[in-house]
Amino acid sequence: MSLAISSAYCVATYRCYDEKADFHKKATGIAVGLTVGSWTELPEARKAEMEKHLGRVVSVDVHEPSAGDPASARYADIRIAYPDINFSRDIPALLVTVFGKLSMDGRIKLIDLAFSESFLSAFPGPRFGIEGVRKLLGVHDRPLLMSIFKSVIGHDLPSLREQFYQQALGGVDLIKDDEILFENPLTPIEKRVELCMQAAAEAERETGQKLLYAANLTGPTFGLVEQAKKAINAGANALLFNVLAYGFDALSELSRHPDVNVPLMAHPSLAGALYPSPYHGIAANVLLGKLMRLAGADLVLFPSPYGSVVMPKEENMAIKEALLTTETADYIYSGDGATASANGQVPLAASFPVPSAGIHPGLVPLILRDFNGEVVINAGGGVHGHPMGAAAGGRAFRQAIDGCQAGIPLQDYAADGHPELQAAIDSWGIKE
Template sequence: MRFTVSYRIRASDRAGAMARAEGIALEQTVEVPRAVVPPGYIEDEILGRVEELGQLADGIWQAQISYSPDTVGEEITQFFNVIFGNSSLQQGIRVTAIDPGAEMLRRFPGPGFGIKGLRQRVGRQKGAMIAPVLKPMGQSAAALAALAAGCIRGGADIIKEDHGLASQPAAPFEARVEAIAAAVAKANAETGCNAIYIPNLSGPADQIEARLRFLKAVGAGGVLIMPGLLGFGLVDRIARDRALDLPVMTHPAFLGPYVLAPDTGIDHAVLFGTMQRLAGADISVFPNLGGRFGFSAEECRAIARGCRSPGGPGRPMLPSPGGGMSLDRAGDMIRMYGEDLVCLLGGSLLADPANIHLAVAAMRQAVDAAGASPN
């Protein structure tokens, strides 16, 4: 019944490591000194338990701590709060794995679509998907809509908005989303494609639900969420809504500090893989190897494994590395990540906006050729 979290802990000796592990177990649950934990149900069930403690290297230890589902209830945000709430404010503690257990998987079933559902939705049963990114901010709604239509003529599977498109004066949210959705529907009808448009959901808290309903009503095919800003609870809310019936793509903006310090925070695969799946994301965007953000090859591979592992929570979802994608890297990308992948195509496509269909078509050909070639 209990779920287990693995923490990598910095401590000089075993006694210090055990003291830190027991401190995490207290901090993440009862948040009172051990001597005043009430006996009975709270001590026996609610209090976190240090199940294992082992040494990884000099001064580095790994603890496995189990928690009762009763500490969570039915809220994904409380689930993550128990995993790494107050302890995230302490140095030398890093979450390295989450084993949700059967009960938490029942409460949080994960992606509503996953890889199989997304492939059915866009009509691409094999091969990597390609997703041009509409940008930059400052363009008009009409200009962004024209880019979207051109991308579909080139063979795009997903039209993704840049996470920086909010409700700026040049392209207010409603006008932008309606114009792009209409352009995507028209281009799909003309080409026989089934590309989906994924706008960036943004706005004041009291407008989020209305904007979500709006984008669905005008024909958006999914929704982009920044859980670092809007919260994992919103991802969970959308994924559970079968009437809404929208795939969720998550963007890593604002989450970087969780992974960048080597001995504090959350492992890359856990944050961009396991936690996104638990919240219900179908596509997880993360910085690609060779881009401007400095993730290593092994970190990127680990994220992809976290997204797609059959043993992970819920349906396997699609990893979506962003940055560093070009025609001459298509083969390397497919060899590194495989074909269950969403390739983001960014700023390099915008050199000639009027002929963006040619740039997308060239990338489509390169990705398909890389997938067809023997490894």
């Protein structure tokens, strides 16, 4: 089928496992069934009217099991183009169209999405993005450093403030709430933001350094804007958000709301219910990559390949690519021969990748190599568990970053008058 030039299409790629299915027939069934419903039985005159609504099979790549490997399975990667005209320009409509009913149809995983230029044009994307976040912090020449509160539940305001202050003293650029800290009588958001921002100012007088504090945005969906405003009015200069608990559209609306004018940090909470199975769900590069960026996340946390919560390296790199790339090839589907975007670039700011879990200073060279330096190094235990305390933990990371930027091997840099880094290496080693 050739593509009607008059329509724009979003393209979903599925990986389907089946021992004997006719994958080409299955692809046609998807393209028709999830759009116009029926096709071959339509009268010709009706076909002419309906053609612009008809889904198209872009490609079907069948992978037969390898003869030598009894464990290898038969699967196909199927790409289907869905006309924009069929759905409104929001992520729920797109996801329900391309994977609503289909998600329940056997072993099928949504492994990629590409957007039409017109669909994409409805999304402003990250308001700050990497450049905007760097500008707020005044840091342009090095990777950023973030730390996470150690424990928060059951702690009172003075305790949180002290934890915050110690982290800030270590020279971190960002501090985020724990994602399981909700509205509670001990540390209500406006009080903890007020106190922590005071601690940030106090630390800045010591360190000369700005800091973003991402307060956890929680509570009823329809009250999220009010809750965000409450935090921002109290001084929050960033917000953390459990995107998947609320849906991508809530993030998308927050990111374009005039009153929510601070960077939004997306937490991957619940993502493990969706991406790890090879047979079901939504791949990490779509879930934590393309859709987070499309929905306007300025920073995106995801499981690092280094630590306790692991994700295979290639999935990590695919997320990174989705958050950073300016190449239109993976993002924009332009149909047969049509030009991609006017300026040939993805029209969305880049989101900061924040690989998380199990990060210690000895991993910094590896992280910077994997992420080409455009990354937020994010540590919890690697800061708080430092033998000389949390402030020293932050300094150890900053020293590791400085050493890497100067091209000096970590061990040498530590030995050269950087005892915090040395202590971190003694505790956790170096992995290159």
